[in-house]
Every structure is written in C-alpha cells, then in structure tokens.
C-alpha cells in the first residue's frame with residue numbers, strides 16, 4: 422500500500438520543532454504535518470533550560486541577532502496567550518524583568534548602561550533604597566542594580582503546552598528516530614525512521630544538538646556542537662524574588678508557582694557528556710548565594726545537564742537549504758532557543774509557506790553551504 426505523503430515533515434520534538442508546527446497549523450489548518458522525534462530527548466535542551474527571556478542581558482551589540490531576539494521577547498505575551506488558548510495547558514510567564522546587581526556588574530556597569538541607552542532598551546538604575554524595597558532578600562552588599570524589561574518563562578510548561586497544542590491541532594507526532602533520508606537529486610523524498618519511512622513534500626530539520634548527525638545522513642556538514650550546561654533547582658518560597666537575576670558565571674531564574682528557582686549554569690565544550698558533577702553544582706549555588714543569601718540553605722530539588730545546540734559562529738541556522746529545494750532548517754539556537762521560540766516559529770513557517778520572501782543572511786544555511 423502506498424504510504425501517505427505529508428505536506429510537511431518536521432524532525433525535532435523540542436520547542437523549536439513544535440513551535441514551527443504550531444505556526445504552520447495555525448496559519449494553514451489544512452496542512453498535513455508530521456513531527457518526528459522523541460520529546461524526552463528534549464530533556465537535554467528544551468526541558469533543561471532556565472527559561473530566561475533575556476536578549477538584553479545576553480547580547481552585547483545591536484546586530485541582527487539581537488534584533489531577532491528582541492522581536493521574539495516582544496511577541497512572547499501574545500504567543501503564550503495564543504498557545505494556551507489552543508492547548509489548554511498553562512504556562513508561567515513573567516514580564517517583571519531582570520536585574521543586574523552592582524555586586525556582580527561593577528566591571529560592566531558603564532558598558533551595559535551605554536548599550537541599553539544606545540539601543541533604547543527599557544531600563545532603570547535602582548538606588549540602594551529601591552534595591553532594598555524591590556529586592557528585600559538580596560545581599561546587603563548590593564548597593565545598586567540595573568533593571569531591564571526582560572521576561573521569564575517556565576520552559577517545561579512551555580514545552581508541555583506546545584506538545585499538547587500539536588496534538589490539538591492535528592499534527593501527527595511520532596516518537597521515532599530518523600536514521601536516514603531517501604533523496605533524489607536535489608529533493609528529499611522521505612525520512613527513514615526506526616519504524617518505517619515517512620514521505621513528505623517539504624522537510625524541516627529542527628534536531629537541536631543532534632543536527633550534525635542528521636546532516637551526515639543528508640550528505641551535508643553542519644558545523645555544530647553541543648555546549649554542556651549543568652544546573653539545578655532549589656526549593657525557595659515564591660516571595661523571595663520576583664525578578665530574574667544575572668550574576669557572574671551564574672544566574673537565578675525564579676520559576677515561582679511553587680516550582681522553586683533555577684540556578685545556572687556552566688558552559689562546557691565536552692561533547693555529549695551527560696555527567697552532573699557535585700563540585701559544579703556546589704559552585705553555582707555558592708556564587709548565586711553571594712547575591713541571594715537564602716539560597717545557601719535552600720533544599721536541592723534536582724540537578725541536571727543540558728546541551729545547547731551551538732553553530733560554529735554561534736548564530737542560529739534558519740532558512741531554506743541551498744542543496745535540497747524542499748529542505749528547511751531551524752537549529753543552532755544555542756543559549757537563547759527558548760527566547761527565540763515565537764519568532765523562529767513565525768520566521769521559519771513563513772519561509773516554508775513562502776510568505777517570508779527575504780531571508781536574514783546572517784542566519785542563512787547558505788553560509789555553511791547547507
């Protein structure tokens with residue numbers, strides 16, 4: 422019997438793949454979309470992140486990447502509202518903002534303020550009195566703080582909500598591993614999986630840190646590697662902190678809602694090493710406790726390792742393949758894939774549906790001859 426041919430086959434069950442599926446189905450409900458991948462593998466990225474929506478804390482120059490991330494932050498409240506209205510699965514989102522305490526930012530204070538002013542980023546400098554009022558549990562050593570208008574999401578709830586939305590929208594989700602592709606000249610015909618072939622008219626590769634391996638079976642070289650991050654979650658009462666805190670080699674991401682605070686994270690170039698090391702976790706808690714002393718004795722809920730999908734130039738790889746006419750990429754979102762989820766969904770779905778005509782050259786797969 423001839424197998425069904427899907428309009429679009431997406432490889433990758435993280436926030437990136439499900440995000441693209443969501444936007445495709447919301448735009449063209451009649452499209453048949455199949456999504457391949459085990460969502461449990463996203464335990465190493467989409468479910469391993471801290472959920473900071475932090476273009477201002479993360480970026481240092483006002484380039485195209487910064488603008489893309491900023492647009493994504495601006496889209497977040499409406500995106501989450503739309504997502505939850507479809508999925509029925511709530512997502513914790515706070516747009517209360519982030520703080521950079523003077524204690525951690527003394528060396529970068531002027532440079533950060535200059536950047537925020539130049540880019541017209543919503544920010545305030547809080548005096549000692551304001552710090553005491555707005556951050557009553559922060560270290561008394563913190564004399565001033567810069568507040569920036571960023572966001573915080575519980576990324577596990579975001580992923581749950583996206584997975585539920587895919588089911589509601591009729592995306593066919595198969596927890597299958599792709600081991601190859603049937604190709605014909607410059608076309609991809611089907612994805613070969615451990616449970617059979619899946620035929621498609623168009624394919625989207627959203628395999629996160631495993632994209633390089635998918636490239637091998639496509640006959641292309643995707644210059645990406647995983648960057649390991651260890652982190653942990655502590656049981657802390659919600660009222661201890663309303664804002665995300667950027668520190669030195671550490672950050673504190675309040676998930677609130679009784680879910681505690683996430684403390685992150687190491688950056689390690691150690692391939693797919695899944696080890697969680699006591700000394701690394703202790704170091705994170707120690708550094709975070711300097712800023713928020715109540716963390717020192719907070720009970721540990723869990724500690725884990727994640728993998729950030731990083732391209733050689735640290736830019737995402739998004740857009741149409743130059744090798745296969747019906748292949749598209751959305752991968753390499755590195756440290757900011759949760760932040761980029763709404764904008765990449767609009768952008769990549771727009772390219773696939775040919776409503777976005779001009780691709781962003783900095784993100785183009787063609788820079789790597791993909």
Ligand SMILES: Cc1cc2nc3c(=O)[nH]c(=O)nc-3n(C[C@H](O)[C@H](O)[C@H](O)COP(=O)(O)OP(=O)(O)OC[C@H]3O[C@@H](n4cnc5c(N)ncnc54)[C@H](O)[C@@H]3O)c2cc1C
Pocket residue numbers: 432433434435436437438457458459460461462463464465466467468469470471472473474475597598599600627628629630631632635649650651652685686726727728729730751752753754755756757758759760761
């Ligand atoms: C420690 C840590 C902290 C982070 N903190 C933040 C943060 O605060 N804010 C932020 O914006 N970002 C953060 N990130 C980055 C963010 O988590 C990632 O950029 C994002 O989750 C990438 O999503 P993804 O869907 O591409 O990858 P993944 O979630 O890894 O999904 C990839 C999917 O591809 C599938 N797949 C791969 N190969 C195959 C195959 N052969 N066959 C079938 N399926 C396949 C897997 O099953 C998986 O479902 C953090 C990351 C880490 C590790």
